[in-house]
Amino acid sequence: MTVTEILGDIAFQIYFLDNNQKRSDDITVLARRYYESGLCTAVAPNMTSKMHFSTNDTYYGQQWPLKNTGQNGGTPGADIDWEIAQQYTNRSFQPPVVALLDAGFDMDHEDLPPSWAWHPYDAAGPDIQIPYVFDDYPGTECGQYYHVWCWHGTATLGVLKAYTNNGIGLAGTESRVNVMPIKIADANGDFDLGSLQRALDWASQPTGAAQIISMSFVCDSVYATTLEPRFRERYLAGVTLIAGAGNGEPGFSSVQYPASSPYVLAVGETNSSDDTAASSGGPALDLVAPAFDIWTLDQEGSDGLNPSHTGASCNSNQNYACHLAGTSLAAPMVAGIAAKLLLRNPWLLGDHVKDSAEVMYATLRNACDRQHYGVANDDYRRVNNAVGWGRVNADRALASISHGDPNNDLQIDVSDALYLIPYIFSGGPAPVPNICTGDANCDGGVDISDAVFIISYVFSGGAAPCKISLHSVCN
C-alpha cells in the first residue's frame, strides 16, 4: 500500500510493508536491510506486541470475578472483564493512591510487591493498643499477637493489591496502585469514632492524599454527625469514596453507614451467576461487584483464617484463603476499577473538581452489566434496590472513557482516523481493546463517520469524542 502525504511543498512517498506473519526480530532485520540499501530516507518497523491475556499467578484460575469460565459452577462470562481491561494503555504517571481503611494488614505477605505501602498509618491510636511484635511498618502490621481481625484487612488488600503476574498466589484487581494501608481496629477488631476521624484525616493529608478511599466496615449511623463533613469535604475535593453496603444480616438489610452516605459509592455483592448474594440493599445501593466464594490473601502461615477457619481451609497453602464472601471484598474490587480509570486518564475527573467524584460514580454506574437483571446494558438507569445500577464491568468503564482512540495509544489524532479506514473498508484490525473505542461520534456504530468526526476534531475544532457511552456498540 502506498500513501502520498503532502507537507508544505514537499511530497513524501510512504510505503507500508505487510509483514504481519513475520516475527518482530525478522522485521527488524528487514528494516535494517532496506535502510542500508540507500533506497529509503528512513525505515521504521511498526512494532506490535501481543499482550498477556492471562497471568502466571498460581491460583489465577480460581479467580472467577476476574475471569469466569464457570470454574466454580457459575455462569461463564459473569465477571468484570478484567483481562480485556488489562489491555488498555495507561499513562505513565504516578499511580493513584488508594487508602484502605481496615483492621490491620499482613504487610510483608509473599504475594505483595516489595515496598508497596504508601504512608501506612495506625489510626487505632496508641491508647488502645496491646503489646505486639512490630514488623516492617509498626502499627499497621498484624504482628504475632495482634491478629484478631487482621485476616480481614489482608483479605481486602489482596483483592486490590495481590501482586499480579509474579508467578505465585493471585492477581490483584489493580496491583499497580499505591495503597495507603490505614489500620482502624484495635486488638479485638473494635474501632471507634476517633480512629475513623484520624483515618480520614490521614488519608486527606496535603502531601500524598488518597484519590480513592475504600472502606470495608460498617458503623453506627450516629457517627454520621461527625463523619459526614469529612466525607463531604473529600467528595468536593474529587476523591472517590467507596464502601461495602453491608452483608444483610438480620436487622441490617438496608445499606449500612458509611455506604449509605450520599457522598459514598455503596457496593453490594454478587455470586458467580451474577445473582445477589445476601448483601444489604435499598435506595442507597449504587452497584454490585463479585464477592462471593472468592480467593484472596490470608495472613501467612498458621495466622489468619487458613488453616483454622474451616470455610477457608479449601487450600493447603496457608497463605491464601478461599470461599470468602462479603461486601468487604466488593469495595476494594470497585476501588481497583476506579484506579484503572485514573491510570488510563488522570484527568478523567475534568477541570471541575467539585463535580469530579460524581463523574467517577456516573462512569462506574453507567458501565455496569444489567442484562442479567432484565435491563439492557445500553438502557442507562438504575435497575432496582437489590443491585443498584448493576454489576460493575472494568472493560466497559474503560471503553467509555476511550472513544476516538481505536489504536489505544492514548492520543486522539489523525492516526486514529487512519486506523479506522482499513477496518471499515478492507477488513483491517478492529478497534482495540474494545470495538467501542472506534465509535468516536457515539452513534452506536463504527463507520466512516467516526473517521470524519476524528479528523474534524483534530484539524478544525470539531466536537470532542464523547466520554460516557450511550450506545450498545460498547456492550
Ligand SMILES: [Ca+2]
Ligand atoms: Ca501474584
Ligand SMILES: [Ca+2]
Ligand atoms: Ca494463614
Ligand SMILES: [Ca+2]
Ligand atoms: Ca490514538
Ligand SMILES: [Ca+2]
Ligand atoms: Ca460511530
